[in-house]
Amino acid sequence: MTATPSATQHTVVYTVRVEFGDCDPARIVWFPNFFRWIDAASRHFFVECGVPPWHETEQTRGIIGTPLVDTHARFVKTASYGDTLQIHIHVAEWREKSFVQRYQVKRGNADGTSDLIMECDEVRIFAMRREDGKGIRALPIPADIKAMCS
Amino acid sequence: MTATPSATQHTVVYTVRVEFGDCDPARIVWFPNFFRWIDAASRHFFVECGVPPWHETEQTRGIIGTPLVDTHARFVKTASYGDTLQIHIHVAEWREKSFVQRYQVKRGNADGTSDLIMECDEVRIFAMRREDGKGIRALPIPADIKAMCS
Amino acid sequence: MTATPSATQHTVVYTVRVEFGDCDPARIVWFPNFFRWIDAASRHFFVECGVPPWHETEQTRGIIGTPLVDTHARFVKTASYGDTLQIHIHVAEWREKSFVQRYQVKRGNADGTSDLIMECDEVRIFAMRREDGKGIRALPIPADIKAMCS
Amino acid sequence: MTATPSATQHTVVYTVRVEFGDCDPARIVWFPNFFRWIDAASRHFFVECGVPPWHETEQTRGIIGTPLVDTHARFVKTASYGDTLQIHIHVAEWREKSFVQRYQVKRGNADGTSDLIMECDEVRIFAMRREDGKGIRALPIPADIKAMCS
Numbered sequence: 001m002t003a004t005p006s007a008t009q010h011t012v013v014y015t016v017r018v019e020f021g022d023c024d025p026a027r028i029v030w031f032p033n034f035f036r037w038i039d040a041a042s043r044h045f046f047v048e049c050g051v052p053p054w055h056e057t058e059q060t061r062g063i064i065g066t067p068l069v070d071t072h073a074r075f076v077k078t079a080s081y082g083d084t085l086q087i088h089i090h091v092a093e094w095r096e097k098s099f100v101q102r103y104q105v106k107r108g109n110a111d112g113t114s115d116l117i118m119e120c121d122e123v124r125i126f127a128m129r130r131e132d133g134k135g136i137r138a139l140p141i142p143a144d145i146k147a148m149c150s
Numbered sequence: 151m152t153a154t155p156s157a158t159q160h161t162v163v164y165t166v167r168v169e170f171g172d173c174d175p176a177r178i179v180w181f182p183n184f185f186r187w188i189d190a191a192s193r194h195f196f197v198e199c200g201v202p203p204w205h206e207t208e209q210t211r212g213i214i215g216t217p218l219v220d221t222h223a224r225f226v227k228t229a230s231y232g233d234t235l236q237i238h239i240h241v242a243e244w245r246e247k248s249f250v251q252r253y254q255v256k257r258g259n260a261d262g263t264s265d266l267i268m269e270c271d272e273v274r275i276f277a278m279r280r281e282d283g284k285g286i287r288a289l290p291i292p293a294d295i296k297a298m299c300s
Numbered sequence: 301m302t303a304t305p306s307a308t309q310h311t312v313v314y315t316v317r318v319e320f321g322d323c324d325p326a327r328i329v330w331f332p333n334f335f336r337w338i339d340a341a342s343r344h345f346f347v348e349c350g351v352p353p354w355h356e357t358e359q360t361r362g363i364i365g366t367p368l369v370d371t372h373a374r375f376v377k378t379a380s381y382g383d384t385l386q387i388h389i390h391v392a393e394w395r396e397k398s399f400v401q402r403y404q405v406k407r408g409n410a411d412g413t414s415d416l417i418m419e420c421d422e423v424r425i426f427a428m429r430r431e432d433g434k435g436i437r438a439l440p441i442p443a444d445i446k447a448m449c450s
Numbered sequence: 451m452t453a454t455p456s457a458t459q460h461t462v463v464y465t466v467r468v469e470f471g472d473c474d475p476a477r478i479v480w481f482p483n484f485f486r487w488i489d490a491a492s493r494h495f496f497v498e499c500g501v502p503p504w505h506e507t508e509q510t511r512g513i514i515g516t517p518l519v520d521t522h523a524r525f526v527k528t529a530s531y532g533d534t535l536q537i538h539i540h541v542a543e544w545r546e547k548s549f550v551q552r553y554q555v556k557r558g559n560a561d562g563t564s565d566l567i568m569e570c571d572e573v574r575i576f577a578m579r580r581e582d583g584k585g586i587r588a589l590p591i592p593a594d595i596k597a598m599c600s
Binding site: 020021023024025030032081 | 170171173174175177180182231
């Protein structure tokens with residue numbers, strides 16, 4: 001098995017309303033909230049691709065979820081309450097035992113264009129519990145899930 | 151066993167620093183954050199009273215924690231980042247199968263006085279899992295824990 | 301002007317998806333998150349009733365928002381991630397200088413019925429800044445906003 | 451002025467208690483909470499170095515804060531409630547109009563060693579409001595603040 005660096009075209013969009021309480025005294029989104037939304041978007045991506053929920057895959061094949069290993073985010077424009085944001089999600093790269101999930105957070109304008117607010121690349125793994133009960137370990141990327149998400 | 155409405159004198163103080171991100175565009179603490187701190191203060195009260203952590207009591211006697219049934223809060227003054235708050239916690243009332251945990255959130259002044267920021271009364275129970283596996287149920291107040299916390 | 305304790309019939313529904321990160325190690329919604337959603341629901345109620353956003357009313361008539369004075373919540377059933385919740389909001393009572401905003405958080409079942417998850421009564425005021433620049437004060441309930449929300 | 455890539459030795463430590471509500475159904479810290487703590491740690495670094503609070507520097511010299519441009523985090527070990535974490539903060543690089551603030555989140559062990567939980571590099575700027583009132587712009591790194599923080 002080799003790494004598969006080519007980008008997939010399967011993109012899911014997750015919509016977020018920015019609320020008053022998501023913003024800080026500078027009247028803009030307090031940045032940890034973007035990661036809150038991105039984590040939800042990550043799960044929705046798999047649900048939308050038809051992957052069963054993790055509590056089900058844990059029973060059927062030991063996959064307990066996709067823990068985060070590394071995240072890299074770039075903040076381009078600010079957002080504030082009243083804004084509606086679209087998070088575009090796809091898998092940018094399948095590696096042997098990890099994958100890169102890419103997010104673009106956009107805000108649509110009245111004229112049909114959209115502004116890029118932030119973008120983020122995450123490295124995640126498919127995890128199962130270790131046989132000795134101590135922690136978790138990364139699985140090789142499951143071929144069927146990769147096919148559903150590509 | 152009868153309800154015991156008399157107030158206990160055992161009070162624990164839990165200290166909180168208010169951070170920039172705890173505040174909203176009105177530059178004051180966004181109120182759900184008070185409940186975040188109060189939940190932490192509730193647990194610290196029991197730890198300070200010498201009650202073992204819930205994951206330990208779950209093993210030894212089935213008590214999984216003290217879920218919240220009802221909460222009533224009154225907001226008196228605002229707080230903002232840079233403030234240090236003291237949460238004074240005690241059990242105001244022991245009932246047969248529930249108890250009232252009372253919180254006063256204060257901010258000390260330079261002259262030694264303090265301002266009341268908010269106060270909150272919570273009704274909580276000692277919970278164990280139901281024998282049929284469906285949800286939880288309230289236990290009679292454990293006499294030893296009551297003694298430790300009074 | 302006298303207090304008007306009769307309940308209004310104008311109800312707005314605000315929908316919330318419960319995410320993984322909203323839940324605690326007991327696998328249920330960590331309760332401060334309910335207040336996060338309720339605060340958002342409060343603002344949506346006014347928006348849905350046609351009241352301009354507060355940054356606009358601040359310019360036109362000095363109303364900066366509806367700060368919370370008192371909240372009382374009762375937790376009935378637990379919710380977890382994957383659930384979709386409907387928050388039903390109405391004004392239960394108009395007083396002279398405050399009002400009671402009432403929330404019922406429900407989860408719909410497959411058979412068309414719904415479960416009550418929690419309910420909450422909040423006392424809020426319409427606030428403007430004090431003339432001396434020190435803090436805020438409560439306004440008499442604005443008749444036009446009351447009419448829009450009743 | 452040229453970029454100054456050499457690492458500073460001035461390190462500040464910010465301590466965090468992990469609470470129950472900071473953890474998710476996997477019983478570990480839900481990762482957006484690390485960014486919440488890191489943002490607080492960033493501000494504490496400047497306070498500990500003797501830099502006046504931003505609301506003061508805004509009055510005296512127009513500096514409104516240090517907005518985040520880019521963040522890159524690596525998650526090494528998990529943490530859970532009951533843990534106390536130490537966030538070690540220093541400026542790893544001073545550039546012309548931005549700087550790299552580096553964080554190492556550690557958990558001390560009973561034997562005096564410590565485990566690395568996560569580490570994070572942030573690119574931040576010193577910001578002032580634009581003269582035309584539209585948004586903010588980056589200032590050249592202030593020499594006095596750089597001296598205080600190095």
